[in-house]
Structures are given as structure tokens and as C-alpha cells.
Amino acid sequence: MTTPAIAAVAATKRFPGVLANDAVDFTVFAGEVHTILGENGAGKSTLAAMLCGLYQPDEGHVERNGEPTLLRSPRDGLAQGIGMVHQHFRLVDRFTVAENVILGDPDQPRLIDQSVVETRVAEIGERFGLPIDPRARIADLTVGQRQRVEIVKMLYRDAEVLLLDEPTAVLTPKEVEALFITVNAMTAAGKAIVFISHKLGEVMSISDRVTVMRAGRVTGEVATADTDQRHLAELMVGRPVESETRRATAKSGQADVLLECRGLTLSIDGQNAVDDVDITLRRGEILGIAGVAGNGQRPLARLLAGIDGCDAGSVAVNGSSVTNHGPLAARNAGLAFVPEDRLGTGLVPGLSLTDNMLLTRPRKFLVDRKGARREVGQAITDYEIKTPGTEAHARLLSGGNSQKVLLARELASLGTEDGPQVIIVSSPTRGLDIGAAEFVRGLLHEARERGAAVLIISEDLDEVRSLADRVAVLYRGQIALQGRTDDLTIEQIGLAMAGVSADDDVGASPAEVAG
Amino acid sequence: MLPFNVRLERRMDFPWWRNALTPFLSVLAALIVGGAFLAIEGFNPITVYRALFDASFTSKFGITDTLTLATPLILTGLAAAIVFRMNLFNIGAEGQLYLGAIFGSWAGLTISEGLPTILGVTVVLIAGAIGGALWALPPALAKAYLGTSEIITTLMFTFIGLFLMKYLIFGSNSAWRDTEVANFPQGRKIPPEARFEAFGNTRLHWGLIVAIGIAIGIWALIRFTSLGFDMNVVGSSPNAAAYAGIPVRRTVIIALLISGALGGLAGATEVAGRAFALDPNGLELGIGFTGIVVAALARYNPFAIIFVATFLGGIRNAGLALQSLPGERVPVEVSLMLQGAILLFAIGGEVFGNNRLRLTRRVTTADAIAEATA
The missing domain is CATH 3.40.50.300 (P-loop containing nucleotide triphosphate hydrolases)
Structure with missing residues (x-):
């Protein structure tokens, strides 16, 4: 030795x-x-x-x-x-x-x-x-x-x-x-x-x-x-870390339903990537969708955001149906979506931060770069974004900074009438350093406090459990388990992620379960 | 084996001066290589280049002829640039130019007569733009809805356009053909109301001003309008476009139609400013294809296109002048060779502008271990 x-x-x-x-x-x-x-x-x-x-x-x-x-x-x-x-x-x-x-x-x-x-x-x-x-x-x-x-x-x-x-x-x-x-x-x-x-x-x-x-x-x-x-x-x-969990204080059972989908189904290559999914999300709560990668998280997020059309089912944002009406309709109804692929989907790598700020803004004949530049400048200060400037290409940003730019754009005018009511965030802190991750979690909590409904889709079970008031587990495109975070044990969630339903013999040997 | 490894590394910084410098160095390198070929053929490169420069840029008729040749090149350069920057490769401006000429000359022959000149010419230009856009429409639809490669379809449409134009003059008694001339088939001349006014006694005409105006317009479209912005997004990141709700198909179709219209305008400008008829021999000059070179050298920048088109127009213009060089009969192909060399070096220059060449010493295992443990 x-x-x-x-x-x-x-x-x-x-x-x-x-x-x-x-x-x-x-x-x-x-x-x-x-x-x-x-x-x-x-x-x-x-x-x-x-x-x-x-x-x-x-x-x-x-x-x-x-x-x-x-x-x-x-x-x-x-x-x-x-x-x-x-x-x-x-x-x-x-x-x-x-x-x-x-x-x-x-x-x-x-x-x-x-x-x-x-x-x-x-x-x-x-x-x-x-x-x-x-x-x-x-x-x-x-x-x-x-x-x-x-x-x-x-x-x-x-x-x-x-x-x-x-x-x-x-x-x-x-x-x-x-x-x-x-x-x-x-x-x-x-x-x-x-x-x-x-x-x-x-x-x-x-x-x-x-x-x-x-x-x-x-x-x-x-x-x-x-x-x-x-x-x-x-x-x-490189410094002491504080971890705190803030759950919704108010009982959200009676708050307005801001996002509702019923029987949402999408078939890809003959298989149901999203299979009969029901979600009800109320004002002031955070719902976390957990699951092993590839169990329908990505298609589900895209369906809810209106980017892809569904085969069956319905999606309503803030009471108005946006089923298969495209991303613009969902956004106009008050939905904001932060995709997991930040550079390439959420942001255009080859465009400046200013232009990226315009990506999801309503179109007029002429683009308002002056306004966008002001907005980016404000975001750089408020969100402590590290960038050479407002005209720097998005591709030069680190993971944490690009996530901040995305959130700054999508959460703009939060709390006002035009602001987003429903915020869907895929893998909110993946690839972020601990400081940026803390910042992002704080933002999502703040959005909830200010009356938004937040849906987090993440493969990181610890993240879901620390952020969300409720957890739903996605397995092969279906919601396998759903409940209040505090009522579910990590074992229950883990079994659901592995596709073992509550009715099955929970005492099955580990080898069988893993096989 | 070389004693070192050669590797390209992506540059992380993009200062503006390198963008500006690359085309100049490319042209310089092309002139040096071209000079070497001239020298092998027994010509003095300096004499030839000086003659070329004199013929195209310094003499009075030289510069006006150069600008006359540059006029359609500006338009075909814009036609290529507006879509190439979106990674859409319409290489069929040549065919769109022929259709622009067909539509433009038809309008000139049937509508313009009796109108004030400004209207008569405008009608020719609009008809030409429509003709070019129509020629880009099938490839655009196939691209947007079937995913067909626009490179193939636009190129094939070029040949259909070429033979259509030739048929109208050489193969039929169409409305475009001058039936009163018996000996050699040629196009009917459009009336004076359909012609651009020339500057003084030169061949240079108002088409140049129109082309420059359109270049400014295209710049403004890209820079300031939502359509231009959406085109940027669709070009650089189709996923982001879908995410943002930008209608990707519609944007692709519109961009290709604008490109086709610009190619058509080039044809109409040639008819209204130089040929004054549907003249297959006078139009089949590769103006559309050269537009691709113009766009690439100008890095798709509309203002740079004006200058690059003038430069390449000069090289073409010099081709003829070179033949009559006293004592040295330089073949006209020299100008074409130079044009090709410039494009080749421009593409190579692009690679070296974006990447850094790194030579690293090749080490043997023994060397490495000896060094590491020393």
C-alpha cells in the first residue's frame, strides 16, 4: 500500500x-x-x-x-x-x-x-x-x-x-x-x-x-x-454555506388555480412520452416534478409551455385554455418558461444580451433595442450578472450567468398585471455553482411570495425536496406519485422514481427492484 | 512525420480589426498567388496588375464601367447575404436574375410605354422583383415544409430559368423576341420610358443609386425591424425560435422570397440599365454566382457589399482591357482566375480569423518521462 x-x-x-x-x-x-x-x-x-x-x-x-x-x-x-x-x-x-x-x-x-x-x-x-x-x-x-x-x-x-x-x-x-x-x-x-x-x-x-x-x-x-x-x-x-428550506406558509388549498392540465398525452415514436398527466398548480405554491432523466420531463415541459402540441388532453393557464395554441398564446396568458437548455433554446448564443432580452417580448414592426438595453443593464446590476457588457454575446456567459439572464427576462414585471403568473423552470440550478444556485432558489421563492405559481422540473431529487411544497414523480410519462413534500419520505419518492407503485410489495429485494 | 503537431484552436476574442483585416489579407494573398501564375506564363505581374488597376479604377470610363458592372453585383450580393447569414443557402440568384429580366422586360415592353420614365422604370423593377421572388418560391416552400435542401433546388431552378430565357429568344417567336430582325435572334428593345437614365455620356446609370438605396434598406431591415430580428434568431438557433414562438417556416419562406426578389431586381436593373432587352448573351455572365463571392467577402454586411461589388466589378471590367495590353496578350481568364482565388482565400481567411494555428512539439514517451522526472 x-x-x-x-x-x-x-x-x-x-x-x-x-x-x-x-x-x-x-x-x-x-x-x-x-x-x-x-x-x-x-x-x-x-x-x-x-x-x-x-x-x-x-x-x-x-x-x-x-x-x-x-x-x-x-x-x-x-x-x-x-x-x-x-x-x-x-x-x-x-x-x-x-x-x-x-x-x-x-x-x-x-x-x-x-x-x-x-x-x-x-x-x-x-x-x-x-x-x-x-x-x-x-x-x-x-x-x-x-x-x-x-x-x-x-x-x-x-x-x-x-x-x-x-x-x-x-x-x-x-x-x-x-x-x-x-x-x-x-x-x-x-x-x-x-x-x-x-x-x-x-x-x-x-x-x-x-x-x-x-x-x-x-x-x-x-x-x-x-x-x-x-x-x-x-x-x-470556498466559504461557509447556509442551507435553508422555506415552505409555503399559507395553506394554498383554496388559492386560484393558475395552471391546470388534464389528461395531457403525447406520443413520440409510438410510445407515450407524456401519458395522461393531470397537474393542478395554485397561486403561491411550488410544485416539483421529480424523476429519473428521460421519463417525460422534457416533453411535458414543452407541452405545458405550448412549444409542442399534444395528442390529447388540455392545458389552461390562468383560466384560459391554451391547448395547442403555441408558445405565444401560453405566454400571453401569463406563462413563463425557463428551459433546461439555456444556451440554444432559452438564449441565442450568437446574439447579444440586449437582443436576447427581446426574444420573448411582444413584436412590433421595429425592435426596441434601447428599452432592452436598459433592461439588461438593470438586470446586470440587480442579478449581479458577470458579463463584459450588454452587447456581449450570450455564448460568453457561464451557466450561472446565463440562467440569471434568462430568469431576469422571464420574471420581468413579476407581480404586475402583465407579469408572469405561472413560471415553469426546468433544471433550475443544474450546472450552477452554489452561490448562483442559492440566488436562483431565492428568486423562485420570491416569485411564489409575490403570488406566482412555480413548477420546477428537475432530476435532482434533493433540489426538488428542498424547493417544492408539493412533489410529483414522473415515471414513463405518468405521474406515479404526488403529495406534499413533508408527507413523503425519500424512500417513497425513490420507489416511485424506479416505477414501483405503492400497491406493489414494497418489501421486494433490492436486486429485483434494481434489475 | 513532422516533429510537431498542428492544431486549430478556436479563438476566444473577436476584435473588430480582425474582421476588417481578413478580407484585405485574403485579396492580397490571392493577388500574390495570381501573380505567381502570371509569372509562370511569362507575364510581368506588376505590369498586368497596374494595367488592371488603370483599366478599372483610375481612368474616367474605367471607373464608370466598373460601377456599371458593380450595380447588379450589389443586388445579387445582397440576395446571397440576406439568407446566407441565416444559414439558408440560396445559390440560385443567377436563375432569379434571369426571371427578373424576363418579367422586367415584359413589363417594359407592355406597360411602360407612354408612362413618365420614373414610373416606367419602377414598373420594370417591380416586375423583376416579383419574377425573382416567384422563382425562389418553390424552393422556399420545399425547404419550409419538406426540408428539401435549398442548395440543390435553387441551383436546379437556375438552369430551368436559363433555358426558359434562351427559349424565349432563340427557340420561339415569343413576345420578347424582335421578329423584325431576321439574321440573328435577339430581344425586342424596351421603350426609352422603361430605361434608366445614364450619367452624362457614360454607360453608368441610375440603377447604381437604386442598388445602393436597397443595400441601405436591407441593412435597416436586418438591424431595426422585428422581421430582421426574427430572421437572426431563426438563422442562429431554430430551437430558440420555436421556444420564443417565432413562426420558423414563415420566416424562412419570407427570407428566401426577399432573396429571390433581390436576384430578380438585379436582372431587371440589367435590362433597364444596360441590355435594354431580354438579351440572353448579355445576361449570362455569372452575375448571380459572383454575388455569392461578393457576399462572402463582405461578410454579409450590406455596406461592405457595395465596396466588394465595386472591386470585383473592376476585376471583371479589366478582363477585357487586359487582352489589349500592348505587347502582352493576357488571356481574359486571368480575371476569372483571380476571382476564384479571392474566394478561396476568403474562405480560408475565415478559418484563420476564427481559429488560431498552434504548433506543439511532438514528444516521445521517453522524452516526456525524462522531462517530467527531471
Whole structure:
């Protein structure tokens, strides 16, 4: 245990305009889980990419078992027993599990014996708690199962160091549990695990050590036994963090219904992406839609905002029907929509902030740039937006600043008669640093206090639970569970996200649920 | 193998001077390469370029002829620019120009007679714009509703337009053909009321003023109107346009129709200002295609188009003058070659304007390890 399985020594990596990693030191020993923790853009993925051979450090170097080494490519990395499981899977949908496992493996014999491959895949599955049918097609697997295939792929090639890039982002709570069982089995077998995450709870429960990064630098390396979540958060942000939850004080049961949809259904490629969804949203409340990515969140938001038309059902904003009348009708009725794709849908990257402010304003023959420029200037002050100026292109903004510009535009004239009554926000704080996220949450609470109804759609369950007065869980396009946030346990929500209805045997074994 | 790696890196800063400098450097590079070819052919590049410059820009009739050639180029340049900046590639201004000429000369022959000149000419121009827009309509509808590539359809419509024009004069006794002339088929002359007035005894006519006015109008349309704004949004981000409720299809169709109308106007201007008839031989000069070069060099800026059109008009104008250069018979193709080289370098210049070329030393594993552990 004296030499680390893999190490970065004073590794520096630059990209145009960004110092992604600044003289980073990082070590992992065999048999331990070492987490790289940091906010988006802190440099976690860059460090991992250097460790697996995807990038080469500009300065410094990587050591394997104490020996300096040069990894020119991920294939070099794999040859040295270093494997990366990417956040976005690299699998061929039409191939079977076994075919994907041996795809690109330079050690395969010219004539492939499928049964040998399948036996080994099954063995690996057995040993590390990764049950998977080697003959199943990727297209038929759930996201959690696909992740297992990626891990099996690395183990099949005898990886001794595994890098897991935000592996839990796409998983339900139950699937996370199963993944952690696998991680423990791997460390027990003497593998070194690098775990990348920004979720403090998970980090505390799975890691032996944590390296915290901020703005490309290591801000601390601690053993999980000697720390707590608050301390890690402070290292991550660089200052003390306050977390507070403010629920609606008033009983909103009798307030006006501002957004109502009934039987909303949309079929995409023959499947119901949104399936018979009923939502009632009242003045002064925040409803959070939770769910694992890809369960209909995106199409639902677009239907409610009028961007896409529905196949069946109705949408009413502030009492007037806007079903299939397009985004303008919804907006005129008092709906504001902040999409998850901020740069590209919410904002036009190649236009100035001034022009972006005009995007959702009513059209006259001539555009009112002077007014828009004033509005942007005001927003830059009020929202503390960091930008070179009102004429800077939106593409130059960071995630947090573009979200602020979007909210400034969509929440303008809030509380007046012309202002928005219903605010739909998709992934309100995704990719934002903690400061900007706090600011955005504060804005949404303020909007509620000022009489708006807010709908949050987010894959981040913690965010939904901390922001929303009520939670609805979306599973395969349907509302699987709905209730007041305070009345629902995280287990109940987690089961609903995994598609286990309340009528089912809740005592089902974890393996079955996760499978 | 090279001892270093070559890589293009996207630039993060876009100072205005680089935007302005790129076209000039592109032209300079094209002249140098063109000069090399001239030298290989045994001509003195300096002499040829000086003759070219004299013929097109410094002599009195040189400059007026250059501006006469520039007039339709301004319009076809605008036709390309207004849609290219939206990533819509109408490359059929050539065909739209022919239709503009057909419609314009028809209006001149049938409506203009007896009208005051200003009205007579206006009728020709309006008819030409309508003809060009109509020629862009089928490609526009196919693009908006079927997603058909406008590059293919507008190009194919160009050839239909070309042969339609030729048929009207060479292949039939149409209303456009002058049936009184027996020896060689030619178009009927439009009446004086349908013709642009010329400046003095030059060939330069009021069409230039009209073209410049339209360039200003297009600039104002893009800069100040909601239609121009919506065109910007649709061009740079169709998702954002759908999100904002901008009618994407309608905007695409309108933009292509405006582009077609500008191409048609170029044809009508040629009829009213230079050819005075539907004259296939006098119109089939590649003015529409050259407009694409004009737009690209001008970076789709309407004001820059005026100057670039004048510059390229000069190079075309010089083509003929070069042939009569004393002692050195430079082929007319030189001007075409220069035009092609300029476009090539302009496109290359665009790449280097937006990216930085970086050479990094290629290192071996042994080198890297030795250096890292030193």
C-alpha cells in the first residue's frame, strides 16, 4: 500500500482561456475509493481524463504503481489497467452485452468464441454484483443496466483502476445502492476506484478519501472519517454555506388555480412520452416534478409551455385554455418558461444580451433595442450578472450567468398585471455553482411570495425536496406519485422514481427492484 | 512525420480589426498567388496588375464601367447575404436574375410605354422583383415544409430559368423576341420610358443609386425591424425560435422570397440599365454566382457589399482591357482566375480569423518521462 496504483503529479492542463487543472496532485491506492469532489467546471472531469489517457497533462505527469507513464489515449490507459466509465455511455444499441464488452478489445483472438465471452461476463457479474444477461441487446436495457455493462467492460479487460464519472447522476436511489455494493466488491478485490461526484451525501457514504477541487485547484484532501458534509461543502465553495428550506406558509388549498392540465398525452415514436398527466398548480405554491432523466420531463415541459402540441388532453393557464395554441398564446396568458437548455433554446448564443432580452417580448414592426438595453443593464446590476457588457454575446456567459439572464427576462414585471403568473423552470440550478444556485432558489421563492405559481422540473431529487411544497414523480410519462413534500419520505419518492407503485410489495429485494 | 503537431484552436476574442483585416489579407494573398501564375506564363505581374488597376479604377470610363458592372453585383450580393447569414443557402440568384429580366422586360415592353420614365422604370423593377421572388418560391416552400435542401433546388431552378430565357429568344417567336430582325435572334428593345437614365455620356446609370438605396434598406431591415430580428434568431438557433414562438417556416419562406426578389431586381436593373432587352448573351455572365463571392467577402454586411461589388466589378471590367495590353496578350481568364482565388482565400481567411494555428512539439514517451522526472 505504499505506492499508489495511480497518481497525478503536479498535473496542469490548459484549454483556450481556461486553466482547467493547476498543478494537481492526486493519488489512489489499491483497495480504496477516492472521490474527486467539486462543482461543475471545477476540473474534476479534466483530472479524470488525464488519469485515463484521454488528455495528456501540459505540465506534470501521471504515475502508475509509482512509475512515470505517458498515456497517449484511453487505449494506452486500458493497456495499463486503467478504465473509465463515462457519464454518457459508449455502447452500441443494436449489439448485445457480450458484443459490446469485447468491442475494440485488442486482446480478442481473431476468431471470437461467443460462449467464452458470455461465460466470463457472467462470472464477472457474479463476482462483483453486476447481474446482466450477456445476450441482451443494449437497446432493451435500462439506464442502470447499461451502466453495469460499462463497468463489466472495464473489468473484462482486467482494469485495476476504475474511474467512475458521476455514475449516480442517471440512477434511482435503489440503483445507487446496487452500484455501491459493486464498488465495495471491487475494492475488496483490490481495485482502486476513483469516484467523481458533486453529491455530498453519496460521497460521504462511499469514499475512503475525498479530494475537493475548486476552479482547477485542489482545495483539500481529507479522509471521510475525519470530515462531514458541511466541511466538504465549504471546501467546495470556498466559504461557509447556509442551507435553508422555506415552505409555503399559507395553506394554498383554496388559492386560484393558475395552471391546470388534464389528461395531457403525447406520443413520440409510438410510445407515450407524456401519458395522461393531470397537474393542478395554485397561486403561491411550488410544485416539483421529480424523476429519473428521460421519463417525460422534457416533453411535458414543452407541452405545458405550448412549444409542442399534444395528442390529447388540455392545458389552461390562468383560466384560459391554451391547448395547442403555441408558445405565444401560453405566454400571453401569463406563462413563463425557463428551459433546461439555456444556451440554444432559452438564449441565442450568437446574439447579444440586449437582443436576447427581446426574444420573448411582444413584436412590433421595429425592435426596441434601447428599452432592452436598459433592461439588461438593470438586470446586470440587480442579478449581479458577470458579463463584459450588454452587447456581449450570450455564448460568453457561464451557466450561472446565463440562467440569471434568462430568469431576469422571464420574471420581468413579476407581480404586475402583465407579469408572469405561472413560471415553469426546468433544471433550475443544474450546472450552477452554489452561490448562483442559492440566488436562483431565492428568486423562485420570491416569485411564489409575490403570488406566482412555480413548477420546477428537475432530476435532482434533493433540489426538488428542498424547493417544492408539493412533489410529483414522473415515471414513463405518468405521474406515479404526488403529495406534499413533508408527507413523503425519500424512500417513497425513490420507489416511485424506479416505477414501483405503492400497491406493489414494497418489501421486494433490492436486486429485483434494481434489475 | 513532422516533429510537431498542428492544431486549430478556436479563438476566444473577436476584435473588430480582425474582421476588417481578413478580407484585405485574403485579396492580397490571392493577388500574390495570381501573380505567381502570371509569372509562370511569362507575364510581368506588376505590369498586368497596374494595367488592371488603370483599366478599372483610375481612368474616367474605367471607373464608370466598373460601377456599371458593380450595380447588379450589389443586388445579387445582397440576395446571397440576406439568407446566407441565416444559414439558408440560396445559390440560385443567377436563375432569379434571369426571371427578373424576363418579367422586367415584359413589363417594359407592355406597360411602360407612354408612362413618365420614373414610373416606367419602377414598373420594370417591380416586375423583376416579383419574377425573382416567384422563382425562389418553390424552393422556399420545399425547404419550409419538406426540408428539401435549398442548395440543390435553387441551383436546379437556375438552369430551368436559363433555358426558359434562351427559349424565349432563340427557340420561339415569343413576345420578347424582335421578329423584325431576321439574321440573328435577339430581344425586342424596351421603350426609352422603361430605361434608366445614364450619367452624362457614360454607360453608368441610375440603377447604381437604386442598388445602393436597397443595400441601405436591407441593412435597416436586418438591424431595426422585428422581421430582421426574427430572421437572426431563426438563422442562429431554430430551437430558440420555436421556444420564443417565432413562426420558423414563415420566416424562412419570407427570407428566401426577399432573396429571390433581390436576384430578380438585379436582372431587371440589367435590362433597364444596360441590355435594354431580354438579351440572353448579355445576361449570362455569372452575375448571380459572383454575388455569392461578393457576399462572402463582405461578410454579409450590406455596406461592405457595395465596396466588394465595386472591386470585383473592376476585376471583371479589366478582363477585357487586359487582352489589349500592348505587347502582352493576357488571356481574359486571368480575371476569372483571380476571382476564384479571392474566394478561396476568403474562405480560408475565415478559418484563420476564427481559429488560431498552434504548433506543439511532438514528444516521445521517453522524452516526456525524462522531462517530467527531471
